[in-house]
Amino acid sequence: MSKTAASEGALETRGIEPVPDAERTAKTRELFPTWVAANISVLLLTMGASLVVTYRLNFWQAVVVAIAAPMVSYGLVGLIGIAGKRGGAPGMALSRAVFGQRGNLLPGSLIWVARWGWETINAVTGAYAVLTVLDILFGIKQNDFLVIVTLLCFVVATFAISGLGINAVQKCNKYATYLFGLFTALVLVYLIVETDWSKVFDQPAGKMSLMVAGIGLIAAGGVSWIPTSPDFTRYLPRTASSKAIVRNSIGGAGIVVLPMVLMGAVMAVSTPGLASAADPVSFLGDLLPMWIAVPYLLIALVGMLLINAMSMYSAGFTAQTLGFKVPRHWAVSVNALISLVFGGILMLVATSFMGSFIAFLSLLAVAFSAWVGVFGADMFTRKHYDAAALVDTTATSAYWYKGGFSPAAVAAWAVGLGAGLLFTSSTWFSGPLATNNFLGEYGLGWIVTIVVSGLLYLALPKPKDTTTALQEAPEEPEAIAV
DSSP states (O other): OOHHHHSTTOOOOOOSSOOOGGGOOOOGGGHHHHHHHTTOOTHHHHHHHHHHHTSOOOHHHHHHHHHHHHHHHHHHHHHHHHHHHHHOSOHHHHTHHHHOTTTTHHHHHHHHHHHHHHHHHHHHHHHHHHHHHHHHHHOOOOOHHHHHHHHHHHHHHHHHHHHHOHHHHHHHHHHHHHHHHHHHHHHHHHHHHHOOHHHHHTOOOOOHHHHHHHHHHHHHHHHTTGGGGGGGTTTSOTTBOHHHHHHHHHHHHHHHHHHHHHHHHHHHHHOGGGGGOSOHHHHHHHHSOHHHHHHHHHHHHHHHHHHHHHHHHHHHHHHHHTTOOSOHHHHHHHHHHHHHHHHHHHHHTOGGGHHHHHHHHHHHHHHHHHHHHHHHHHHHHOOOOOHHHHHOOSTTSTTOTBTTBOHHHHHHHHHHHHHHHHTOBOSSOBOTTSSSSHHHHTTOHHHHHHHHHHHHHHHSOOOOOOOOOTTOOOOOTTSBOO
16 A cells, blocks of 8 residues: 555545555555455354255355355455456456446446445444444443434444545454454354254255355355455555465455354254344344353444445445546545435334345345456456556547447346346345256356356457556566565
């Protein structure tokens, strides 16, 4: 990162414009706590429980799933992150080189809506976590005024971290990594003492096909971070190790996913209700003893706060690529305001709408996969990104292509998106191929989306690249160690 951005308490003022080589002083090891924080989610406990209750897997199969899932999803996060160190710009800005200045608005818009949607859900869940802690510790019961206050505090804290920029985000992520380690130790002590391990190990093995489905279930969460991966690697030198980027992305996610999924799997043996809990925060808050319930709720709150901060940080860049002519930190405030308004509606007025809203956002997640397929395929053939062309949104840009669109990229993205929806099912929409086949029944439509969009993009004729690599330094993949 730049010396200015890296200074204590500094406000990152750089927007979507590429970072100059002289300011790229970040280290690949900083990616480790970044992806630790991105995975501190109580939903991983629920998913781990689902492996045992719904998929009927035994403990050792759950171990395999919990190891393989982050390798798949965060392997992709790391690979796409390489584009950040090549181009020095956020993911959705680099995407202009692939889709064209206008064509990029199509996936960018859906990804942006999905981002603020999930930020709203996280804000609501975070507010409920605060309310639960207040009830457990002080007996303070929930009321409308308290709901608004807790929601406002959560959103303001999220905005403060993401608004300050990459330095604040990474510093908070580092401390969250230590906190997560302490929490994990507490839960492990509890589980070792309280669990009937003979019952855990006596579970019969499930079908191999369900193991594959379980990997897809848990890996799908990581896929949503792929478009934002370059946002956290843009301050790396061009000579940063590509292997280290991938290694730290997988390692940071895996060190969280493995214990959290296994904790959920072990808990589900005696408490199967965890797999279907609508509110796992309150569910586990009631289930666990006081000495562990409070730390659990604390880490749940910190995790949701940091996940939202990282998401808002990237969403600010996405908003700028969509044409918001404001500084990055004010672009972040747009998402914060949306989260506050919609969060208040969901908590006070339309609580029954929560399920439908989540179903809608799950459908939009297919758009992430379509973008991943096209952008990832483009990385195989693209040698560089032109800094001037990325920020030039007029017809003079080398990334204007045909009327501002790259026909190959837009077509591949649209077809991949459509193919994924055929295999996707939600509470109010079900594609014609979402049942009676393995891919649809086990939520693997996102894999279909990536494969279809990527292969189609590689097959279609693409606009000629008229940019040059004169401004780029030679890439030496292993020049900088972790």
